Amino acid sequence: MKVVCVCAFGLGSSLILRMNVEEVLKKLGVKNVNVEVVDIGQARGTRPDLIVSSHSFCEKLADMGVPMIEVINYVDKNFLEEEIKQILKLQ
């Protein structure tokens, strides 16, 4: 499974997101998952199973038809955990 964290430059907020997403996935015992960091320009070139980002980027990528987690508070791991649990159940 490929998770992609998106931000403007791939060197700030998406790195924080990746750290937290990886922690949550580890806690939930999810295996075989790769969490990548990309900037908004590269995001379309990937074929992710899940996109994690903030509102303006999720909006821009909505037409990709990929499940998304729209993050408001970047350090709220409980929110991430709940969202990831929900999405994985659907798959």
Added chain:
Amino acid sequence: MTILRGGDYLLLAKLITKETIQLNVAAMSWEEAIKMGGDILIRNRAVDSAYVNAMIKNTIENGPYFVLVPGIAIPHARCDQGVKKLGMSLITLNKPIDFFDSPNNPVKIVICLAAEDNFTHLDILKELTGFLSNKEDIEAIINADFIDQALEVFQRY
């Protein structure tokens, strides 16, 4: 999440110093706030003025996504847009400001970040994430009237 007290902010303590912090700054707009944080980076030779303009342009183009948690904005731009060396500045605003329609408005702390590349500052981000998750430390910075009070937050051992 257990938060270790000692040595928590080893790198932040080096980057956030009396030269790079300003408290209760009067800014009338998000643009002015970023400019003020950016000017500190320029004075400390971390970036040139092109980088400050890039941070502002980034906000207009990509929205206020870098207001990552309630009240705290972390503006930044790309390393090739004027970064000379790794640097951070921190300003607190005497009046909170909205950054467009960010769900984490209004902003009270603006931390401008200049990174040299995608990897070297990963440790800084880990420490920064620790700070962003620590409500006590955030309150201490917001309520600090004197620079020493704010610096204490990052230099506790």
